[in-house]
Amino acid sequence: MVASERSVSAVGNAQAREIWELLLELSRTHLRERLAATISAFDLSVPQAHALQLLEPGRPLPMRDLAARLRCDASNITGIVDRLEARGLVERQPAPGDRRVKALVVTDKGVALRTSLVERLHRVPPAFAGLSAEEQRTLLDLLRRIAVACEQDPQGPASML
Amino acid sequence: MVASERSVSAVGNAQAREIWELLLELSRTHLRERLAATISAFDLSVPQAHALQLLEPGRPLPMRDLAARLRCDASNITGIVDRLEARGLVERQPAPGDRRVKALVVTDKGVALRTSLVERLHRVPPAFAGLSAEEQRTLLDLLRRIAVACEQDPQGPASML
DNA sequence: TATTGTTATACTCTATAACTATA
DNA sequence: TATAGTTATAGAGTATAACAATA
Numbered sequence: 001m002v003a004s005e006r007s008v009s010a011v012g013n014a015q016a017r018e019i020w021e022l023l024l025e026l027s028r029t030h031l032r033e034r035l036a037a038t039i040s041a042f043d044l045s046v047p048q049a050h051a052l053q054l055l056e057p058g059r060p061l062p063m064r065d066l067a068a069r070l071r072c073d074a075s076n077i078t079g080i081v082d083r084l085e086a087r088g089l090v091e092r093q094p095a096p097g098d099r100r101v102k103a104l105v106v107t108d109k110g111v112a113l114r115t116s117l118v119e120r121l122h123r124v125p126p127a128f129a130g131l132s133a134e135e136q137r138t139l140l141d142l143l144r145r146i147a148v149a150c151e152q153d154p155q156g157p158a159s160m161l
Numbered sequence: 162m163v164a165s166e167r168s169v170s171a172v173g174n175a176q177a178r179e180i181w182e183l184l185l186e187l188s189r190t191h192l193r194e195r196l197a198a199t200i201s202a203f204d205l206s207v208p209q210a211h212a213l214q215l216l217e218p219g220r221p222l223p224m225r226d227l228a229a230r231l232r233c234d235a236s237n238i239t240g241i242v243d244r245l246e247a248r249g250l251v252e253r254q255p256a257p258g259d260r261r262v263k264a265l266v267v268t269d270k271g272v273a274l275r276t277s278l279v280e281r282l283h284r285v286p287p288a289f290a291g292l293s294a295e296e297q298r299t300l301l302d303l304l305r306r307i308a309v310a311c312e313q314d315p316q317g318p319a320s321m322l
Numbered sequence: 323t324a325t326t327g328t329t330a331t332a333c334t335c336t337a338t339a340a341c342t343a344t345a
Numbered sequence: 346t347a348t349a350g351t352t353a354t355a356g357a358g359t360a361t362a363a364c365a366a367t368a
Contacts, residue, residue: 045333045334045335046335047334047335048334072335072336072337073336073337073338075336075337075338075339076335076336076337079334079335080334080335083334098344098345099343099344099345100343100344100345101344
């Protein structure tokens with residue numbers, strides 16, 4: 001290892017830590033509060049909103065699969081879907097081929113609410129207006145690389161204590 | 162407005178949207194799961210861990226203030242603190258000057274756990290290793306500017322439906 | 323009167339375990 | 346036997362409303 005690499009590594013770690021802490025803080029405050037405010041404006045809970053987003057129109061989803069995507073035990077899905085169904089947003093339908101599974105589909109009403117919700121959630125906060133197109137391009141590129149790296153390193157070998 | 166500004170605005174919006182959606186996804190998946198895994202490894206709930214982080218050693222904090230920082234109703238703090246106190250991590254102490262308020266302080270055991278927890282939470286994920294020092298510097302600069310903009314625009318006037 | 327912390331209540335999410343109906 | 350969904354249960358977070366002690 002040459003001197004330049006050592007210095008890069010040392011400086012890089014301090015900066016990487018600042019980046020990471022900034023992302024943590026950004027996620028816990030602004031991002032989280034923005035999501036919570038938007039979701040509650042639709043009278044939904046966070047898991048309900050997440051479920052609704054995962055139910056793409058015209059693509060029935062077995063309850064088991066929804067549990068996997070929400071990363072919670074299958075027993076929770078019953079209640080979450082009960083409440084969505086009580087509001088007429090989704091329906092349980094028999095799945096072809098296996099009479100055990102129930103496929104979830106969004107109703108017309110559900111599609112309407114879902115579209116509105118997703119549009120609102122994805123609306124870009126004004127805080128991004130301060131960046132030039134060039135800077136946005138750079139930021140997007142860097143974030144994409146981090147996202148790709150996260151995919152390849154699911155939880156990280158150093159994840160445990 | 163000249164043509165170049167219009168084009169910047171158009172392209173910039175599409176890119177800004179991608180950045181925003183990438184941050185949302187990153188926050189909801191990798192970041193959130195990483196936090197959850199770390200916190201549960203300490204046998205804490207998310208609010209408990211957050212409370213512990215907010216209780217700096219040697220700086221007593223009234224329960225009311227903790228509620229404000231956790232952004233939840235004051236009535237919830239009783240239970241959260243009960244559980245932390247039952248584990249000997251924090252203590253309720255009388256506050257000087259006002260006999261109504263109870264000041265929270267971390268015990269020695271709490272400080273030890275808190276230090277370990279914060280160290281673990283702030284440990285940089287390996288996914289950041291792929292960026293050069295120069296790229297990290299750029300990313301940090303851009304994220305800082307967004308963070309500052311978020312501070313100045315608490316929830317955004319377009320926050321409501 | 324207003325404020326701090328608590329309690330009572332009700333709801334949702336969470337996991338575990340046991341159950342049913344299928345496969 | 347194994348799997349999909351449900352139910353029962355217990356614990357934690359959340360908000361609202363009412364309360365005691367204090368300001």
